[in-house]
Amino acid sequence: MMAIFWGIISGIVLVLFVFTIRLLVVVRTGSECKPGKKGSVSMLVVGGSGGHTTEVLRLVERLSQAYSPRHYVIADTDIMSEDKIRTLETLKNETYADPKFTIHRIPRSREVRQSWSSSVLTTLNALLFSIPLVFRLKPDVVLCNGPGTCVPLCVAGLFLGALGVKKVLIIYVESICRVENLSLSGKILYRLSDYFFVQWSTLKDKYPRSIYIGRLV
Amino acid sequence: MKTVFVTVGTTSFDELIECVTSEEATQVLSALGYEKLVLQVGRGSVVPDAGSFAGLQVDVFRFKGSIAEDMRDADLVISHAGAGSCLEALGARRPLLVVVNDRLMDNHQLELAKQLHSDSHLLYCTCSTLTQTLRTMDLSVLAPFLPGRPQNFATFLDQALGLH
Numbered sequence: 001m002m003a004i005f006w007g008i009i010s011g012i013v014l015v016l017f018v019f020t021i022r023l024l025v026v027v028r029t030g031s032e033c034k035p036g037k038k039g040s041v042s043m044l045v046v047g048g049s050g051g052h053t054t055e056v057l058r059l060v061e062r063l064s065q066a067y068s069p070r071h072y073v074i075a076d077t078d079i080m081s082e083d084k085i086r087t088l089e090t091l092k093n094e095t096y097a098d099p100k101f102t103i104h105r106i107p108r109s110r111e112v113r114q115s116w117s118s119s120v121l122t123t124l125n126a127l128l129f130s131i132p133l134v135f136r137l138k139p140d141v142v143l144c145n146g147p148g149t150c151v152p153l154c155v156a157g158l159f160l161g162a163l164g165v166k167k168v169l170i171i172y173v174e175s176i177c178r179v180e181n182l183s184l185s186g187k188i189l190y191r192l193s194d195y196f197f198v199q200w201s202t203l204k205d206k207y208p209r210s211i212y213i214g215r216l217v
Numbered sequence: 218m219k220t221v222f223v224t225v226g227t228t229s230f231d232e233l234i235e236c237v238t239s240e241e242a243t244q245v246l247s248a249l250g251y252e253k254l255v256l257q258v259g260r261g262s263v264v265p266d267a268g269s270f271a272g273l274q275v276d277v278f279r280f281k282g283s284i285a286e287d288m289r290d291a292d293l294v295i296s297h298a299g300a301g302s303c304l305e306a307l308g309a310r311r312p313l314l315v316v317v318n319d320r321l322m323d324n325h326q327l328e329l330a331k332q333l334h335s336d337s338h339l340l341y342c343t344c345s346t347l348t349q350t351l352r353t354m355d356l357s358v359l360a361p362f363l364p365g366r367p368q369n370f371a372t373f374l375d376q377a378l379g380l381h
Contacts, residue, residue, distance in 0.1 A: 034379030041378055051301045062367040066380050141378070171374070176365070177300040179328040195377060197370070200332065213373060215365035 019162055026161035030194025033167045035140035041067050044139035044157075047074040048147020053081040055175055056145045057088045058217040065092075069100035071137050075108035075149050106130055110148030119148075127152040134160060134168070141169040146178075146185040154189055173197040174210075176217050182207065218274075220253040221246060222291035224284060224306075226299040229261035233316050236344045237295060243271035245351045255287055285309070293356070298330040303339065307362035313339040314354065316347060338362045 035041050045060055047053035053074070060070065070089075074081045082103060089101050109126035110119045126149065134142075134156035142157045144150035150172075157168035172193040174186045179200045182190060190196055196210045204212035223237050234256060236242060246254065255276045258264055267277050281287070284305070288294060294306040295314045306313040315330045334341040337360040342350040375381055
């Protein structure tokens with residue numbers, strides 16, 4: 001009886017160990033991953049209320065037509081973002097012949113001022129929706145700037161890599177609002193992102209792994 | 218018409234609306250040559266009547282699809298410290314006075330307003346110092362806020378992802 005018990009425990013530990021090692025390898029090998037070599041880069045872009053969508057769209061606006069298709073993901077309670085996305089995509093439509101984009105909604109992982117303990121539960125719920133979505137879309141990169149919704153989506157991207165399905169690059173651009181301290185999403189994704197941008201030099205000093213090439217938006 | 222645009226963003230900031238429409242503040246604004254005061258009051262419960270007082274024509278609204286036009290028509294923007302409002306006013310190259318809500322402690326939005334203030338892009342006060350600030354402010358010291366460079370991000374990414 002005891003032998004079976006210990007067998008199961010050591011099995012679980014072994015799986016977790018291998019998975020963690022895989023995860024570390026996946027996180028460390030981002031710079032070698034060049035999805036652009038095949039000519040186009042599929043993107044998952046995470047939007048969010050409170051300025052996140054406006055900010056991330058300013059970045060998307062400047063990306064060439066090689067970044068296609070673009071899959072936007074927003075929280076189900078977000079009423080403003082979809083219009084903004086459609087406006088930008090209409091604009092891109094005029095410039096480029098065949099733009100491809102989709103919009104998806106997942107449950108919000110964290111409301112403003114939501115407590116820590118309940119945030120964990122709602123984030124796990126959002127993760128349940130994020131994993132099948134990311135597995136289906138299989139984007140080359142995830143681009144986000146810190147809305148609560150981006151954490152489960154990035155984690156789902158890491159799963160894809162750790163399971164050996166596909167390396168999903170995580171590109172995080174901390175919001176311009178953050179001058180001295182990273183947002184909660186930023187703190188969580190600082191070590192998990194392949195490219196982590198900050199927009200103020202004070203943050204670069206505090207977080208040396210980050211990339212600072214001036215103000216971006 | 219020389220116009221002041223007051224904006225509280227998506228939330229409410231009754232104290233700001235109260236103090237900017239106080240007799241003292243409106244007198245100072247008139248004396249400075251402003252003729253029109255446009256108030257965006259958001260979800261606030263203080264909603265002054267439109268009309269005119271102290272020689273100022275007052276317009277009031279809660280929300281609009283876009284306040285870009287109000288920003289463009291303004292000669293001075295008085296705003297809460299919200300990042301969106303600050304960036305919109307500076308993007309429209311309008312002189313900006315940010316009024317900090319000292320009842321909101323530990324508000325991360327303040328980080329950006331403080332930085333923009335220390336870089337001389339905006340003036341900064343609280344409700345209690347608003348009239349005094351209006352009276353003594355020198356808008357010519359404000360430095361223009363240059364737009365960010367999303368192109369640098371695009372170039373960096375093209376290279377990093379092997380697109381060239």
